[in-house]
Amino acid sequence: MIRYLMIILLFALSGIVTAHDNFQKTFQDKTLRLDFTLAGNDTTTEIFIEQQRKLDDWAGSRVNLVDDRNYGNFRYQLFDHQTGQLIFSRGFGSLFQEWQSTPEARTMKRSYYQVALMPFPKNKVDFVVEKRTWDGVYEQLLKLEIDPNDYFIVSEKAADYPVEIIRNSGKPANKVDLVFLPEGYTKDEMDKFKDDIKRLTDYLFTIPPYDQHRDDFNFYAVLVPSVESGTDFPGEGVYKNTAFNSSFYTFDTPRYLTSRDLKSIHDAAAAVPYDQIYVLVNSPTYGGGGFYNYLNLTSVDNERSPQVFVHEFGHGFAGLADEYYTSGVAFDEFYNLKVEPWEPNITTRVAFGGKWESMIDAETPRPTPRIVKYKDKVGLFEGGGYNEKGIYSPMMDCRMKTNEATGFCPVCSAAIEETIRLYCE
Template sequence: MKLLLSILVAILCIGNTYAQKFEDYFVNKSIRVDYIFAGNSSAQQIYLDELSALPEWAGRKTHLNEVPLKGNGQIIMKDIKTQQVIYKTSFSSLFQEWITTEEAKQTAKSFENSFVLPYPKDSVEVVALLFDSYGKETSKLKHIIDPKDILIHQKESAHIPYKYIIQNGDYSQCIDIAILAEGYTEKEMQQFYADAEIACQSLFEHEPFKSMKSKFNVVAVASPSTDSGVSIPKDCLWKKTAFSSHFDTFYSERYLTTSRVKQIHNALAGIPYEHIIILANTKQYGGGGIFNAFTLTTAHHPLFRPVVVHEFGHSFGGLGDEYFYEDDVMNDTYPKSVEPWEPNITTLVNFSTKWKSLLNTSTPIPTPVDKKDKYRIGVYEGGGYSSKGIYRPAYDCRMRTNDCTEFCPACQDALRKLILFYTEK
């Protein structure tokens, strides 16, 4: 009887770990799902907005039912007949940041969100989830996608000029980054292409991007704006730009974002892409990076180079900020009772899932700051905006200051694993 049970368990394990083939469930197209996230600090909802078909799928074709990082939300696609998960992705959103603000306690708002998924052969069930800072589900939407639905918008190419800065292979084999122009008029596009080159150079000067450059394609997309520059609300300056970006997001002077996400994806119709960098034509300092959404950063401030790399660490790598405020003005961003999902910060609740394996056995936990020269990688208190109770891997890192010239070893390790997740067969 025990032998029979062992055989049955082994069969079940093999079935559960079977990696489905992309071709079994999908065709080589993409379906863009647009959602509206809406609500306030006490209640949130997800609404389906629009479905669009795109001509090619540029995403991964392996690890389809896995996510490398949990994120603040997930999209899960299931086969209707078997309820097997056939695709999964994770993300963060501007909406989830907003609901932590004082404004969200007084009013309700809605935010656009777009996700590019592989195009299913047959009808599928899609589940959209949002999580709170404790990792608990706060909102859920289930809906069916019928690939034959006549109301799926068949997107044509946006016919916006573009050129490749790096092209190492077919879009199906590489990670595809699109760099978009924001606040550049038609006459300023040569400047945009030059700025895109600088952004690209800056990124691939950093490990592990430098040694894994062959796994990337980078395309510069000359999305035109009516006005030159971007909006700065505190100066009563509003511009007509391609993606309606502005500083002063959530009344934070340096926070440069846009809530017009559909405009971003519409501009990329017809171009294979997975990750997005938007360059803003301004000398004003600022930027923002949202995991699996976009990086948006100023292109003409002296700190352009380090900032674009830092923000891409957020949007591509899901890395958390390693800086902190001595007066703990944002002390409640990460609950100290749970382990953050970001790979480069820890509350020590479940440190074994982070960079513990990279430490020397003699490394003290926490690691005293006066030992920073001895322990290049350790567990230094201060990170995730809090000076106490959250720890970072190194004394300094690209995710902490603009002066540091590299990602710390733990960030490099996390980014390397992520690149392999997207590209290994």
């Protein structure tokens, strides 16, 4: 038995070494940042290229380059230009796609800034961006040939903001590198910013499965001061001069806290190696926002800020869906009930077999009634993804449903574990 396990381990290590060798052959140990805007209305989506930049060390895995989970309403891919081989891919979410589901999108057009990060190629590649349609299939929005020797690829030093390493667990290539940015903190409030990082991340590490993965995370703080404390509240006529132009009242929803200024955010984050960005907003008002491989934000001084911090990171980091269905949102028909959602923790039952079906006990009914008997059971509970009917979630409560939940359900925990592995191998 021991010999058999050793053989399996040797094969696994061999695969990792081979993948690392492939990275060395295909990519430089640098980052290619490609900025573009998504623009259109409720029925149209266009892409406009803004810039390409060469940044310092690639922070991501050298092994897990192609993410075949197909998470995200969008994805970008790199193909070797000569052979057509897929060499890198990432899914992502977007504030633009959410806006397309609002009533305003039926009457006007808007554009939203996006940033794509990928290892810097050694040879010519084709950069492809695809959008998931209402019917659940990908359609191509852009195909762009990129020559790594193109002198229009900007290569310049990052902004010289002070940086503090909050947690150093090892080399960026084998860790989740999370950079924190201060929004609405003045120069005199940077100690508060660092204290807020410690308080919120200390809470994160009390929640399973993060409590078992302290050593899989690096935390950085980039100390970018704002002229004024706080953030914007357009519905109340309050506007503040801040570093990253965050705002409550996103899509006219008072507690929805976001920022569209992705350029400034990524320009500041470039001071360190990073996989994920968390913007901490210096406000006592309840709110936040999280978008898969796009951005995480939360206010810091509300009594529920620690819970919101963890919830929003569930969106941005692990691609988890909201499981609540009674709170008001700005979206119209966010999910097509005839298509299986890409998120791992909700289902329309169109293709449920590939999700958490194996976690449900044989004696648990499907659908599962929301009664005390099944309070701590994994099941198929109707309600989730902003819909009372037609969408199902794994448990009666979870951190992706309420702030009162003690933590994540087993399904969400498994998705978080998988995402951590993808970054750390």
